[in-house]
Amino acid sequence: MESIQHIIQENEKGNRLDMVISGLREDWSRSQVQQWIKDGVVTVNGTGSKPNYKSALGDEIDIQIPDPEPLDVEAEEMNLEVYYEDEDVLVVNKPKGMVVHPAPGHLSGTLVNGLMAHCKDLSGINGILRPGIVHRIDKDTSGLLMVAKNDMAHEKLVQQLVDKTVTRKYSAIVHGLIPHEYGTVDAPIGRDQKDRQSMAVVNNGKNAVTHFRVLDRFKEFTFVECELETGRTHQIRVHMKYIGFPLAGDPKYGPRKTMDLGGQALHAGLLGFIHPRTEEYIEFSAPLPDYFEELLTQLRNDR
Known part of the structure; x- marks a missing residue:
């Protein structure tokens, strides 16, 4: 305990x-x-x-x-894209459409099910449904996640998130033309009072900071890189909507007329952190998924 x-x-x-x-x-x-x-x-x-x-x-x-209960979630063999693994940490590239961890009534097909089949040991700190999970990305967001294989690693990685020393950069396509090259959104995020299933910028929300820079502009869209200083639920999606540039393909926070991408155009492409045992900084990058590259090509051709 x-x-x-x-x-x-x-x-x-x-x-x-x-x-x-x-x-x-x-x-x-x-x-x-x-x-x-x-x-x-x-x-x-x-x-x-x-x-x-x-x-x-x-x-x-x-x-x-409380100490974690015995895990009642089954291991499932999956073709996980593992970028790094040692006795303490695993870095995996999660595909778009995959849920990170099980929930009551939905105990299969998640990243955790695949992780349990891939390795014998995962940190138990986060309980029976989230073994090894230090941070999350949304179901329809692709990209890199760090996973703790023991409690020592888990505690040290979480402390880095608290201390804001983890590097997390995302690629995104947003509606509209952002006029400036760089920006920072510093606005608290909490549960939307009008829609309890969504998050929003609210006065009594948790501190949330997102930095962004423009990578390219098209007719009606902007390609941006977003860097998280904090990691609130749906943070990039909420912040970009808040400043008037919602993510393309986002069914929850985007405009009614958006691209049919099966979810938001958002990819966690760069992840860096201090290794919990060696104390050396390590960094990984994952290329944009095919659908994202194809969308960029289409937007460039239409420009």
Whole structure:
């Protein structure tokens, strides 16, 4: 069992307890935190609480993360595109359309199922449905993910995400012509109050920062590189919509009339981090998938 303590700071007071806790680590989902609170493994000033408790300045939060339960998800043989692997870390190139981890009622066909068949050991810190998963990318986003093969690696990789020392660069095609060459979107992201299935820029959301630069412009679209400073759910998709340039093909955040790409044109092409054991910086890049290259060719030809 892992024990974590946290004192509520000025910028956190008034926020829901589950929101504060899920913001402490990028690999903690809000639903997971809510379950911990309901199970009584989270205390506030020594007593139990509720997920919607409004945090007060100086509150002492104690989290006793339970040991992982035996995994009830089956291993499935898959042709995973592994870019790097050693005793601690695995880097895999996830294809578009693949879900990262199982969910209740959907326990097969995910990256985790494939990882379980590929290697015997995965970190258990993230529980029975997310073994080894340190960070996620959306189902219809392709690209590189780092996976922890033991708890030591998991803790060190998560700390790098907290410290914002992981390099994560994405290629994207967005609607509209971005007039400037570089930009930064610094806007908090949280659950959309009008649509609970979506995220949005909201006043009480989690800190979120995305840097971008223009790579090419076409008639009605712009090819950009986005670099994550934080890693919130749907961050690039939400931020680019927020500044008026939603991703092409995005059924959730894009305009009604967008390209039929089977999901957003977004690829996690570059990933760099400090190796948890050797402490050397390592970096990997994955080429754009075929559909993305074909789309760029079409846009260039139409220009």
